[in-house]
Amino acid sequence: MKPLDDAKLKDALIAAYHGKKTAEPGIYWEIKVMNHIRSLGPLQYDMTGFVWRFAAGACFLVLILSAYVMQTGFHPEYEMTELLLNDSEGLAFLSYFANII
Amino acid sequence: MIDNSGSETEIIRRIIDGDVNAFEHLLKKYKQYVFKIVGRRVPYDQTEDIAQEVFIRAYQSLPNFKGISPISNWLARIAVRTCCDFWRKAYKSKEFSMSSLTENQENLLEKIISDQSGQEFSERWSQKEVYEVLNYALNRLSAEDRTVLELVYLEGYSAKEAADLLGWSLANVKIRAFRSRKKLQSLLSK
Structure with a gap:
């Protein structure tokens, strides 16, 4: 077989490829496409791209918080108790709602 | 290439603002252009469906059209990628990949392989016959290899243009173009 770089073979393949019989768009095809487009309704702004803009920032924040937690330790029950004990007004406020419930 | 006029920008703005019927202007203007791109890449009986898919994708991604x-x-990019997706699905469903050469095509391939006449290739074999053999070989390449080979080898796009159309890196296109040419070579010389 001749190598593919052979200009004659290459020309013949290109000519055959470009000489392929192709379909023509008809009026019914156009109507069908427009009906489909209408059935999709008006366009809505795609928020996906907008949301993805924050991905890098969110990942960076997660890394920073993870590093902070690794350094200081994660004990939410102590933090909550400390907050309530140091904030007596807040505690009274919360207990008011606890009584209502 | 078709120019992007000022009125076209206005039409795109209207479509994005909710005027669905304005899309008909784009459809009328670019249907021949899209059919030409799609028609070469997919089987004749699939052209209408794939061209429809191209316009639906174009409509849905119109808000992302930057106008640069x-x-x-932009439509050519959508059309080429839609055709590549078509082949990916077709190969997955084994609709085309398992098809084998007919007896006539096998005979033709054997004749081409053993051709020692030194005559012009196109003088000896009809365009239809050559296309059948080319199609046989293309059907045995992966969707990605097939698309790159069509763009770079058969249509004469530069690797950079092909990379832009496919949304791939330049290195990826160059590597795939080289490999797919080697595969085509081995398929035609089997």
């Missing part, structure tokens, strides 16, 4: 390049380039 002409709309014809």
